[in-house]
Amino acid sequence: MNISKDEVRQKGGIFNIHEGYNWTKSTELDLRLVLTPRQGSQGIGITSAVHTPGMEFEPHVHPLSEELVFCHEGEGEFYLFDKWIPVKAGDVLYAPPGVFHGTRKRKGSSGNFTTIGVASPPQLDLYNRIGYDILNNAEAEEEDK
Numbered sequence: 588m589n590i591s592k593d594e595v596r597q598k599g600g601i602f603n604i605h606e607g608y609n610w611t612k613s614t615e616l617d618l619r620l621v622l623t624p625r626q627g628s629q630g631i632g633i634t635s636a637v638h639t640p641g642m643e644f645e646p647h648v649h650p651l652s653e654e655l656v657f658c659h660e661g662e663g664e665f666y667l668f669d670k671w672i673p674v675k676a677g678d679v680l681y682a683p684p685g686v687f688h689g690t691r692k693r694k695g696s697s698g699n700f701t702t703i704g705v706a707s708p709p710q711l712d713l714y715n716r717i718g719y720d721i722l723n724n725a726e727a728e729e730e731d732k
Contacts, residue, residue: 598679602626604635604659604703610717616642618683623719624709632709636690638663638700641690644693648710649684656690663692663700 590600600622607619622633632652636644646666656665658678664671665680666689674680682688692700714721 588675588688592625592627594677595689599628602633604633606700606721607635610719612627615666616644618644620714621703622717623714623721625719626652628709630656630707630709632706634704634706634710634713635659636702638690638692638702640692641694642700646687646689648687649682649706649710651684652708653710654682654688654709654710655686655704655707656682657689657703658700659703661692661698662696663690693729704720 590634593602601706602621604619605619607621608623609617609619611618616639617637618634620632621635622628622702622728624632627630638644656679658665658676662673662675665674666672666687667680667682668686668688671691680688690700690702711721713719
């Protein structure tokens, strides 16, 4: 969907978990920023990730954001607080601010593991860590294509 940030803030928008800013182009993990403040959201951010066997989004914390991570497809593991927990499609992780969480698909397993993360407020710490400029629209929109 190609609409302006102002249109999203006024009318909303439709976004696809397989599209958006792919910030892991150099790895096999297909992790995307689906909805961010640069696209018009004000109090929420959405990410998606497709894990193949052996792929992991390492345990991490967000100092301000609480996050829901949905197992959309397949089976994998969620890291929550201090341990890895097996999950399947339909399972949801909730991580309050400051609580370690992550996702992985074990080596030797089969199929893909697709997750969707929803954070409020948007994970500005994550955007900063990966160099995603939420303010520089013109340059950033070129990267998204």
